[in-house]
Amino acid sequence: MNHNIIGYLIYLTITILIIVRVGKICYKNGNVYVSELIPNHTDLCHKINQALLLGYYLLNIGYCSMTLISWEKILSANQLIEAIAIKTATIVFIISALHYTNIIIITKYIHKLIE
Helix, strand or coil, X not given: CCHHHHHHHHHHHHHHHHHHHHHHHHHHHHHHHHHHHCCCCHHHHHHHHHHHHHHHHHHHHHHHHHHHHHCXXXXXXXXXXXXXXXXXXXXXXXXXXXXXXXXXXHHHHHHHHHC
16 A cells, blocks of 8 residues: 555544544633633624634644645655654644634634624
């Protein structure tokens, strides 16, 4: 079997598991955070958090899928491990950057959205 196909399967499995796990954690904790920013608007808080989760899943899983076309041909097990590590680290970095960006945007602009 081609090393690239094995790499794709391992990479997608790892990254999708990371994305789903982090998404669930952020959604659970995000409800509390957004509820504190917008008191007395519980329904609005849940809607905002659901929209953030949906966008998070679509963006990250889409990006993971699109990165598959940029892989070079993998000829050895060492290259396979290296490619998976680099691609997975990139996804983790993107997830953390998106998380902090969302926090900054919500904190800065939430009161303008309510009014």
